[in-house]
Amino acid sequence: MIYKNPVLKGFYPDPSVCTANGKYYMVCSSFQYFPGVPLFWSDDLVNWKQIGYVLTRHSQVMLDKIPASGGVFAPTIRYNDGRFYMVTTNDTTHRNFYVYTDDIYGEWSEPIEVDQGGIDPSLYFEDGRTFFISNGEDDYGEGGVVQCEIDIATGKKLSHSKSIWKGSGGRYLESPHIYKIDGRYILMAAEGGTEYGHMITYAVADNIWGEYKTAPNNPILTNRNKAPYIIQGIGHGDLVFDKHGNLYILSLGFRQTGIWMPYHNLGREVFLTPAHFDENGLLYAGNDGTTDESYEINGDFEQEKLPVYTFKNTDPDIDWCYLRKYHPDNYELSSEKYVLKGTDITLDDVDSPTFIALRQRDFVMELSADVKVDRGEGGITMYMCENEHYDIALRKTDNGTEAVLKLNIGGIKHEQNKTAINGDTATLIVRADNYNYNFFVRCGDREQYLGSGQTKYLTSEVSGGFTGTMTGLYAVGGTAEFSSFVCKYSDGE
Template sequence: MKNITLITIVFFALIFPYLTFGQGYKNPVIPGFYPDPSICKVSDDYYLVSSTFEYFPGVPVFHSKDLINWNQIGHCLTRKSQLPFEKVTPSQGIYAPTLRYHNGVFYMVTTLMISRNENANFYVTATNPAGPWSDPIYVDQSGIDPSLFWDDDGKVYFQSNRATSFDDARAIYQSEIDIKTGEILSEIKMLWTGSGAQYIEAPHVYKKDGYYYLMTAEGGTFYNHQVTIARSKNIWGPYEGCPHNPILTARNSYDVIQGTGHGDLIEAHDGSWWMVFLCIRPTVGNCPVLGRETSLVPVEWKNGWPVVNETGVATAQMDVPTLPLKPFPEKSTLTEFDEKELGLEWNYIRNPVASNYSLDNKQGSLALKGEKWTLSDALGEITFVGRRIQHWSFSAETELVFAPKADNETAGICIMSRNNYHYDLFLQKRNNQQYLVLEYRIGSITHREAEIPVEGGSIKLKIGGKKTFYEFSYAENGSSNYHTIASVDSRFMSADVSGGYTGPYVGLFASGNGEKSTAWAYYDWFKYQEKGEL
């Protein structure tokens, strides 16, 4: 009997952590183009932001109770006064943000990048992370990836990877600032040049057990990416590097989770430590067709240094104890355009012209009117609204009613990587005949794959995605019998091919192709659905 009791006690001792906590999860925890994550907590609520570059609104805000299940609750930058994007080209705009919470106020600090010689660091504030957020408060310190740190004495410090210009040596620099005005109160001082890899960026300062820890990213934001850390007893240094830097990298990993870097640490409400970070998942041609994504790893502190996931490597399948899992209700895959505003998943390219978008013109439809600019223009007020592709296998479909009044007017659905890399399925009129056109833009090459005569009235347009290709199809006049037009390689929509830092969108668009359109395009509904693999 004693043996049975002892066995029972040992059994429950071993399984108790797994009964009270979740067990295991899959990376990425936020799939799709959500790079450069930063995180903060308020009690047992966690909030996360990521980069958005030329897309508007800027900097999505996510909420979680368990660090694994995330729900978007708003954006930090929703007004043109916060995001003057007139001169922003692809992969410029809003670079890596940092999110912090202090004394009842949320702070999001980031970089508006227009060019090497035209950029600005600023922060906005809110008492509710869902918004609204304030107009920008600017800090006259150069560089990108800014961060904020509050010390125990109330002083606030600002970090970035340049001092006064982009001609400065690349390193992490710091100044003390007045958090109410953004005024710099001290000399801008170099703190650390890194562990020896290139492109040091993404600084974050933490205080633990009497040390200031300065965590950074190095190696560039693709396959050589890594997280490194240093520490000092003084906020101004000198900083000593961790003896086992990098503390996170995928340089020698064969797991699908690659390009790991740009992390932010968080101590959970139960005392456990975690890191959110960006990653890529290569597929065809070793190209990550979903962009840079947000993942999560556990962290332990040993001998005064953080140890990430025991090995310094993250994996897609994480078999570790977690916080109690608290998933959110599943969202509908169908958007019927019967609300007053589009959902938080929708973005525009640069600042939208409000008069070219309407949810009121026709009840239950999204109406778009084209400007003179096209998807291939690097500047301009393109009529486009889209959402991130978040899964290797997916379907995206819509029903379109469009009666162009002139041969230059077009409207349809697209896969968008950047202005010179996109696949477009659209309606166009010529000689009083309407055509459905499938066209590819790949760098300097524009190829018209198909031109199909169609009847007037409604037409359903569909894109089916797999790891290696996208398939385009259509159905006319209310039919559900889709006709396949063609398939095309997905890797050309990867930033490894197209360049820059963004990931692919599936979007709805209209254009006057050199002249402003007069005809409206009406989208009755849109459906995005995962199909199998994440």
């Protein structure tokens, strides 16, 4: 069948994949959002279903009052001797740690720290030994991809940390993974930075400690020179064999809002690219080293479309997430309505407002909810970070209730429009395309346009950072009740 990229749409960067019991399992970065590290499974590498999160307890990860794009970076998932391991970095504490579980649908352990710095950690298992790999600086002051052997039961180092490869010459060497294929050790990594110069490179050794020799055909995968083209930023990949023995790279990438519009508001997404070794043992990927929109894959199945999201068909413990620290007393969530109890913390604060969100999954979207407020403010936010977000809300004033549209760009706070409504309930609507978010309020049969905000201001190119736009519900200074929530995409069912 022919599949289309991305295979997982929306803000799901830094994918890592493992196989176990005939299925594929994948994790992605979550940064300042809680629970941390979304977890997926698949039968075919194309259709991914979220089964939960790895970091579900505050004892596992500290996210309180961290800036946007801090928190949990670049996880790796591995399966060894009946146990799943997830290793990652909390960039807030600058510590690398791993957790484990024997039940992929159950709870994960408390963190076990490893005394090796850098980011983007990975694990490699062989003959009862465990190797810990990250980027950074080794015990001797040498930079590059750094490796040590650890006791997997305790995280204690059993060797010095040693730099084993300095990359192929690109900046920001990161995302190292080691595989043993046909008797050789393949060290795959990313270089160039997770923007338009991103690329995947590799080196080969006969021994786990090296010498790792840089492949002559690097980079093996990059879209940096593929223009004009929507798909850019391809890098940070993980190798996986499918059930038929075919090799693929799951990587991050992003889609520009237009061919000539170098902005991406959906964040970095998950792309699947075929790979292979040639007769000389060189690793190649994609269409002459680039990731295209579609490829053929073995299997008799269809690629699923995005669903229509409602309170009834989503699970707040699986599909939704919170900003930084989760305060359960502020949320009453059911299949009929979400009740949010706001505090004095706002979306502009580097803190934990009353906020629950889904990722924006595609460009063309319509989102609506009936909103009721008793005091304060409650509504819908298109949220990139504390400095860039667009909010449509109901707000209580001395004169009654009003619908208001607020645009926050680079810390500049602008109240775009407001209008009085009868009563304390109205339907708030967001209609999005590649270039604009358009905001409406409906009272009875009367629908009023309040204004718009350009998508390009909710992008990494403008705001910086590593996240993507979230479709959030929020409350400040009072209680907001949300019902009849619907989020539908143009290619959805």
